[in-house]
Amino acid sequence: MADSRETNRDQAIIVDRGYRHYDGTRTGRRGAVRAIVKEGFRRVMGFRRKAKRKLLPWTLITVAVASVVILVAITWATSQTPAEELTDLVPRYRGYFDFISVVALLFAAYAGAQLLIPDRTDGVLNVYFSRPLAVRDYLIGKTLAYATVILSFWLVPQLLLHLGLAALSREGFLSYLGQTTDILWQVPLAALAYFVLHASLSFLTASFINRVGAAAAAFLIGSLGLNLVALFFQEAADDTTGSRWAALLATEQHPRYVRDWIFGVHDSADWIPAQAGFGPGISLAVIVGLAVVSAALIGWRYRRLT
Amino acid sequence: MRSRESGLVTEPGTGPEAGAPIIETGGLYKHYGNIRALEDVNLDIHPGVTGLIGANGAGKTTLIRLVLGLIRPTYGQISVFGTPVAEDPAGLRERIGYMPENKCLPLDQTAADFVAYAAELGGIPPVEARRRASETLFLVGLHEERFRYLGDFSTGMQQRVKLAQSIVHDPELVLLDEPASGLDPAGRDQMLELIARFREFGMNVLFSSHILDDIERTCDWVVMLDAGRLIHSAPLDPPGEGDRLAVEVYGDPRPLVEALTRQGVSPTLDGTVVTVVTRSEDAFTVMRDALESSGSSVRRLGTSLRRLEDVLVAAARKANG
Numbered sequence: 052m053a054d055s056r057e058t059n060r061d062q063a064i065i066v067d068r069g070y071r072h073y074d075g076t077r078t079g080r081r082g083a084v085r086a087i088v089k090e091g092f093r094r095v096m097g098f099r100r101k102a103k104r105k106l107l108p109w110t111l112i113t114v115a116v117a118s119v120v121i122l123v124a125i126t127w128a129t130s131q132t133p134a135e136e137l138t139d140l141v142p143r144y145r146g147y148f149d150f151i152s153v154v155a156l157l158f159a160a161y162a163g164a165q166l167l168i169p170d171r172t173d174g175v176l177n178v179y180f181s182r183p184l185a186v187r188d189y190l191i192g193k194t195l196a197y198a199t200v201i202l203s204f205w206l207v208p209q210l211l212l213h214l215g216l217a218a219l220s221r222e223g224f225l226s227y228l229g230q231t232t233d234i235l236w237q238v239p240l241a242a243l244a245y246f247v248l249h250a251s252l253s254f255l256t257a258s259f260i261n262r263v264g265a266a267a268a269a270f271l272i273g274s275l276g277l278n279l280v281a282l283f284f285q286e287a288a289d290d291t292t293g294s295r296w297a298a299l300l301a302t303e304q305h306p307r308y309v310r311d312w313i314f315g316v317h318d319s320a321d322w323i324p325a326q327a328g329f330g331p332g333i334s335l336a337v338i339v340g341l342a343v344v345s346a347a348l349i350g351w352r353y354r355r356l357t
Numbered sequence: 358m359r360s361r362e363s364g365l366v367t368e369p370g371t372g373p374e375a376g377a378p379i380i381e382t383g384g385l386y387k388h389y390g391n392i393r394a395l396e397d398v399n400l401d402i403h404p405g406v407t408g409l410i411g412a413n414g415a416g417k418t419t420l421i422r423l424v425l426g427l428i429r430p431t432y433g434q435i436s437v438f439g440t441p442v443a444e445d446p447a448g449l450r451e452r453i454g455y456m457p458e459n460k461c462l463p464l465d466q467t468a469a470d471f472v473a474y475a476a477e478l479g480g481i482p483p484v485e486a487r488r489r490a491s492e493t494l495f496l497v498g499l500h501e502e503r504f505r506y507l508g509d510f511s512t513g514m515q516q517r518v519k520l521a522q523s524i525v526h527d528p529e530l531v532l533l534d535e536p537a538s539g540l541d542p543a544g545r546d547q548m549l550e551l552i553a554r555f556r557e558f559g560m561n562v563l564f565s566s567h568i569l570d571d572i573e574r575t576c577d578w579v580v581m582l583d584a585g586r587l588i589h590s591a592p593l594d595p596p597g598e599g600d601r602l603a604v605e606v607y608g609d610p611r612p613l614v615e616a617l618t619r620q621g622v623s624p625t626l627d628g629t630v631v632t633v634v635t636r637s638e639d640a641f642t643v644m645r646d647a648l649e650s651s652g653s654s655v656r657r658l659g660t661s662l663r664r665l666e667d668v669l670v671a672a673a674r675k676a677n678g
Contacts, residue, residue: 070558071492073527077451077480086477100465101506174460178522181425181455181532182478183447357427 083184084192091196094169095162111158112204118151119208123215130219144238145314147212148205148245149307155204155245156274156303160267162200163253166193168263176356186353190346197250205242241310248306248338251345258352274303281323298327302341305334377439378403379530379561380424385433387419387585394419396585398433402563406556408572408593409565410669411582417565418458420582421532424563425455437530451480454528456519458535458565464508468499471507472521479526486525493521497551513544520551530561537571549575569666581669589672602640603632604648605657616647629656 078085092098097105122141129137142150170176179189213234220227253270260266277300284297299305301323308322312331320326324334378401385398395416409417422428423435426446435442437449463471469490476486494503497517502510507518516536523531536552537545553575555562566572572579573593581589606613610629617624617633620643625632633640648655 070496070524071489072559073481073485073489075482075485078477078482079451079480080447082480082482083478086474086483090474099467099470104465169463169465173463174457175463177455177457177459177461178475179478180427181450181453181457181523182475182526183451183480184478185447 080183080185080188083182084188084195087179087189087192088195088199091166091193092199095165095196095200107161108158111154111161114154115151115158115204115208116211118147118154119211119215122147122150122212123219126216127219130221143216144209144212144234145241145310145316147209148241148310151208152307156249156271157267158204159201159245159249159253160270161263162197163250163270164257164260164263164266166197167254167257168261168266171356172261180357186350186357190349190353194250194254197254198246201246201249202239202242205245206239209238209242237313241306241313244306244309244313244335244338247342248302251338251342252302254349255345258349277302278304278323285323285326295327298323298329299333299337302337305337308334309338379438380563381434381436381439382420382423383434385423385435386431387416387423387428388431393585395423395430395582398582398585398587400580400587400590402580403578404561405577406552406562406564406575408576408579409563409582410567410569410572410579412567414584415582416585417582418534419585421455421534421563421565424530424532425450425453451526452529454479454523454526454531456523456531456533456536458538460515461522462507462515462518465506467504467506468494468510468518468521469503472503472518472525475522476525479528481526489525489527490521493525494518497521498547512539513541513547516540516544516548517551520548524555524558524560528560530563531555533562533564535566536564537566537568545571569669579669581672583673583676586676588676589669591668600635600638600640601632601660602644603630603659604644604653604655605630607654607656610653612651613647613653616651617643619650620647 094100096108122143126138126141129141148155170179176189180186213228213231217224217227217231222230252273253266256269256273257266260269281298281301281304284294284300287294304322304324308324308331311317311322312335322334324337325331380400380402382398382400385395385400386393387395398416398420409420411417419428423430424437424442426442426449429443438452440449442449466474469487472494473483473486473490476489477483481489491500491503494500497520499514499517499521502514507515510518516539520533520536523533533552537548540548549571552562552564562576564572564576576593578592579589580587604613606629608629610626610631613631614624614626617631622633622635622638622643633643635643644658
């Protein structure tokens with residue numbers, strides 16, 4: 052046995068595996084865009100990264116899911132009390148958007164910065180644009196990756212909330228689901244309004260700032276700070292046209308106003324644009340306008356980079 | 358034609374292969390405002406390993422970016438594999454690999470993940486991309502380290518990953534921009550050996566460097582740019598000359614010349630350098646016998662003592678009048 056092993060050792064050779072050519076099909080630009088979406092999703096979520104890169108996104112996701120658990124628990128607790136009408140005061144689908152608005156804003160800021168900035172600062176754009184990709188393809192891939200993570204962030208907890216409320220419903224699970232079919236289009240549409248605004252602003256800041264933390268901070272300051280500016284003009288209201296138009300600077304409030312519109316809530320007087328006399332259609336136009344301007348600026352910036 | 362058979366390629370290659378140019382430029386100009394990056398470049402780059410040499414700012418990177426279709430020429434034409442770059446830049450890039458000079462690695466990813474991602478970006482389906490990433494990292498000597506994060510790699514290892522990402526999608530042409538920069542001598546040797554092996558794989562290489570030794574060691578053909586102008590494009594060793602040997606001797610070279618003449622060869626004398634070119638005999642044997650009979654002492658010996666540096670300096674002088 053030992054002799055046999057010795058013989059085998061003597062005969063062992065190092066085999067050069069050489070290089071294998073690839074003759075299969077190629078996926079082209081679509082495959083490249085799919086790869087960007089998949090890799091973008093992993094990057095934001097911290098998959099295949101060190102543990103410290105998972106910390107922030109998963110903390111925020113945990114808070115979002117925990118919020119649902121808390122809402123469902125409160126709903127159950129109030130339904131057990133004699134004052135059952137308290138259940139109506141617990142935030143539901145529309146209210147959930149406000150319930151986790153700060154957490155969602157942080158997640159949006161982090162995701163936008165994480166998707167665009169490391170590619171620039173690590174020089175990876177050199178690799179992207181040596182492949183069959185145009186700037187447009189790259190930005191489309193990143194936007195789709197952003198849509199995947201942001202819409203998941205909104206919709207997965209909303210789905211859990213929906214199932215939780217259905218489970219608690221006195222009418223029965225299936226009956227509740229049947230009675231609330233409107234939710235199936237209202238929630239995704241409202242989430243889309245948030246996504247478009249957040250994608251525009253976070254990609255815009257991430258395109259021009261080279262530090263993830265600084266870009267995320269600029270996005271948060273831009274979103275919340277402009278609200279304060281709009282509020283300032285409103286407080287100092289004289290009836291001049293300028294101060295009225297300043298209400299449109301309250302970017303963070305536009306998706307909320309549009310969301311109320313989608314949910315058929317007409318008592319939206321709390322929103323700064325509403326107080327200035329603008330309808331929700333104007334808020335929607337502001338969101339779309341911001342998206343168009345941001346896309347143009349981001350495209351210009353990346354064409355210059357390449 | 359270049360061989361691209363499937364399966365493992367283990368047989369050594371035979372050097373530059375004849376065939377149509379892989380890159381052709383005609384009256385190529387690239388201006389950035391008032392800066393003239395390239396001026397009237399007319400160039401054919403044939404299959405094989407081609408060195409692109411020039412000082413910083415000579416236009417090497419601009420030429421590479423034009424080949425990739427990342428920028429458009431101000432005037433003139435550039436074709437790759439016979440197709441004008443402007444016609445289908447994305448389609449051509451599927452057949453090209455590029456190793457940038459500067460950093461291009463996401464430091465928070467593992468080598469295996471990044472190289473597989475680079476393969477997917479190059480059009481390889483995901484499962485095959487992972488397999489090829491593993492094989493390519495093996496080829497560049499990083500198989501054991503493939504699951505380590507790139508941020509934990511040394512400069513030499515990062516250069517190897519950059520090289521791996523440039524070939525993982527099986528390109529026909531690889532553009533290497535200063536691939537050995539930042540490496541220590543041992544790392545430089547390993548990198549150049551790897552690049553020299555690309556011939557075996559049937560890959561064509563355009564290798565940009567400002568280090569002449571690297572070009573001499575690796576390339577079949579050299580192209581020199583100076584201030585955006587093409588001043589030299591020729592093979593490193595002119596073919597069809599026969600067996601060549603040059604010797605620089607200490608002291609008087611005439612006894613050696615006479616000894617060689619007695620052996621029936623016609624040496625050329627340039628200062629103290631004696632060169633012989635033989636058609637039917639081994640030049641080394643002829644020279645050895647002549648050195649023995651003349652009693653001359655060798656100072657330097659090689660196939661050509663006229664180094665690439667001399668050739669390029671002469672070309673630059675000629676171009677500048």
